[in-house]
Amino acid sequence: MKHRRRLGALGVAALAGTLMLAGCAKDVNGPGSGASSGGGSGTGQGCKLAAQPPAAPAAATSSQEQGKGVDGSKMRVGLAYDIGGRGDASFNDAAYRGLEEARAKLGVKDSREVSAQPNETEDQRQSRLRQLADDGFNPIITVGYSYAESLKAVAKQRPKTQFAIVDDDTIKLPNVHPLVFASEQGSFLIGVAAAYKSKNCHIGFVGGVRTPLIQAFEAGYLQGAKAAAPGIKIEDDYLKPAGDNSGFNDPSTASLKASGQLQKGADVIYHAAGASGKGVFDAVKQAGGGALGIGVDSDQYFQPTVANDKDIIMTSMVKKVDQAVFGYLAAFASNKLGGYPKRFDLSTGAVGYTRSGGKINDITGPLDAYKQQIIDGKIQVKDKP
Numbered sequence: 001m002k003h004r005r006r007l008g009a010l011g012v013a014a015l016a017g018t019l020m021l022a023g024c025a026k027d028v029n030g031p032g033s034g035a036s037s038g039g040g041s042g043t044g045q046g047c048k049l050a051a052q053p054p055a056a057p058a059a060a061t062s063s064q065e066q067g068k069g070v071d072g073s074k075m076r077v078g079l080a081y082d083i084g085g086r087g088d089a090s091f092n093d094a095a096y097r098g099l100e101e102a103r104a105k106l107g108v109k110d111s112r113e114v115s116a117q118p119n120e121t122e123d124q125r126q127s128r129l130r131q132l133a134d135d136g137f138n139p140i141i142t143v144g145y146s147y148a149e150s151l152k153a154v155a156k157q158r159p160k161t162q163f164a165i166v167d168d169d170t171i172k173l174p175n176v177h178p179l180v181f182a183s184e185q186g187s188f189l190i191g192v193a194a195a196y197k198s199k200n201c202h203i204g205f206v207g208g209v210r211t212p213l214i215q216a217f218e219a220g221y222l223q224g225a226k227a228a229a230p231g232i233k234i235e236d237d238y239l240k241p242a243g244d245n246s247g248f249n250d251p252s253t254a255s256l257k258a259s260g261q262l263q264k265g266a267d268v269i270y271h272a273a274g275a276s277g278k279g280v281f282d283a284v285k286q287a288g289g290g291a292l293g294i295g296v297d298s299d300q301y302f303q304p305t306v307a308n309d310k311d312i313i314m315t316s317m318v319k320k321v322d323q324a325v326f327g328y329l330a331a332f333a334s335n336k337l338g339g340y341p342k343r344f345d346l347s348t349g350a351v352g353y354t355r356s357g358g359k360i361n362d363i364t365g366p367l368d369a370y371k372q373q374i375i376d377g378k379i380q381v382k383d384k385p
Contacts, residue, residue, distance in 0.1 A: 047201035047229030055365060056372035067330035072106030075333055078114075078137030079325075080129060082144030084249045084275035085115035089303035090296060091274070091321050095143045095166065098325025105326075106333055112137055116146065118246040125150035133158040139332050141325055142166070145213055146245055151176065162337065164328050166321055167213055169342065177337060179324040182345035183213070184220030184383040185374055186317040187270075189353050190294055191224025192370050193315055194268040195232050196363045199290060204235035204261035206254055206280050208247040208273035214238075216383040217272035217296070217317070223382055224370070235261040235269075239276055251279030258283035262291060268314065270294035281309035292359070297321065301356035314359045320350040347375045 079099055081092045092115075102108045112135070114128050129150060132140050139162040142151050148168045155163050155176050162175050169178035194203045205221055207214040218236065225232050237257045240247030247253075254276040258269050262283060268291070269284055271277040277296060284293040285308070293309065295316030300306055306313070324344055331340035344350030352371070355361060373379040 046199055047195050047232055049229055052366045053369040053373045056368040067105050070106055070330050070334045072108045072333035075108050076137045077111040078132035078140035080142045081115040083116050083118050083245050088275040089300055089305040094298045094321035095325050097322035101326040102329040122150050126154050129154040133161040178342045180343050181319045181351050184216040184381045185346045186351035187217045187220030188224035188381045189367050190317045191221040192228040193360050195225045195228035198268045200265050200267045202233040202265045204266035204269040206257050206271045207238045208276050209240045210238045211242050214272050215385055219382045219385045221270055235266045248274030250276045254279030255283045262287045267291045272296050278306050281306050285309045285312045299354040299356055316354045
C-alpha cells in the first residue's frame with residue numbers, strides 16, 4: 001500500500017451522473033479529521049440506499065495463462081519488503097505470493113528476501129538495495145513507496161540492473177518499472193459494501209500513515225459509501241502523520257482508534273494500515289454486537305496472522321500485488337518488459353473485493369453494477385478525500 005501523485009484522469013472528476021440522483025451528504029467536519037461526517041440514523045435499521053446502477057453484464061472469461069512456457073530458472077530475484085515484512089497479512093505477503101508463483105510456474109530457483117525497518121535511514125535502504133545488485137540479483141522488486149528515493153539513487157548507480165517498485169510511479173529511469181494500483185477504485189466498492197451492510201448506517205476508516213497513497217483508499221471508500229447511502233455517518237482516523245511509517249506496524253494504536261470509532265456507533269470499519277490492521281480486527285471482534293471489519297491488499301480472511309478474527313472480516317479490498325509481481329517476473333524472463341503494464345485497475349482485474357466467508361454474497365449484484373459503472377467511465381473515482 002504505498003504511493004503518491006496519481007493516475008491521471010481517473011481521480012479528478014467528482015462523482016457523476018447516475019449516482020447524483022440521490023443527492024450528496026454534507027460533510028461538516030471534512031474527512032480525515034478524526035470527527036464524524038454525514039448524518040446516519042444510528043437506529044440499527046440500516047441505511048436509506050440510493051438507487052443502484054443498472055445490472056452489470058456477465059463477465060467475460062479468459063483462458064490465457066500468464067507466464068505459460070516461460071523459463072525463469074536462470075533469474076536471481078531480489079525482493080525488498082516494506083515495514084512489517086513477511087507476515088504482515090497485507091501487501092508484503094502478497095508480493096511473496098507472487099515470488100512463490102514464479103518459483104512454481106517459471107522455475108525460479110535463486111532469490112533473496114530483505115525487509116525494511118521502522119524509521120530507518122535512506123543510507124540503510126540504499127545499502128540494502130546496492131548489496132542485492134552487487135550480489136548479482138536481477139531483477140530486484142521493492143515493495144512500497146518508502147523505497148522511492150533510495151531506489152532512484154541506486155538505480156542510477158546500477159544501470160544494468162532492472163528494478164520494479166510497487167506503489168510508486170515517480171521514478172523516470174529506463175531500468176525502473178512502476179507497479180501501481182487504482183486503490184481508490186477498489187475502495188469505492190468497499191465503501192458501497194460497508195453502506196449496504198451497516199446496521200447503524202455508521203461506518204469507519206483507519207489509515208496507517210497520512211500519505212497520498214493511503215488517502216486514495218480513504219477517498220474511494222468515502223465516495224463509495226456516500227454514493228450508496230448519501231446520509232451515512234463516517235468516522236475517519238489516521239494512526240501516524242506523513243513521514244512516520246511506523247503507522248503500518250502499530251496494531252495497539254490501531255486497536256485504540258477502532259475502539260473509539262465503535263464506541264461512537266460505527267459498526268463496519270475498513271483499515272488501510274498494513275500490519276496495524278490486526279489491531280482494528282481485534283477491536284471489532286472484542287466489541288461484538290455484529291460489528292464487522294474490512295481488510296486490505298490481500299484476502300485477509302485467509303491470512304494466518306489474523307486467523308482469530310476471520311469471523312468478523314466482511315470482505316477485503318484486494319490489490320493483486322502477487323499478480324503484478326509474478327507478471328513482471330514473467331515479462332522479465334521472456335524479455336518483454338517493454339509491453340508489461342505499469343498501472344492496474346478494475347478493468348485489469350488487479351483491484352477489487354473478496355467474497356470469502358460469504359458475508360457479502362447477497363450484495364454482489366449492486367457491487368458489480370457499481371464496478372461496471374467505474375470501468376465504463378460513468379463514475380469517476382477520486383483519489384483525494
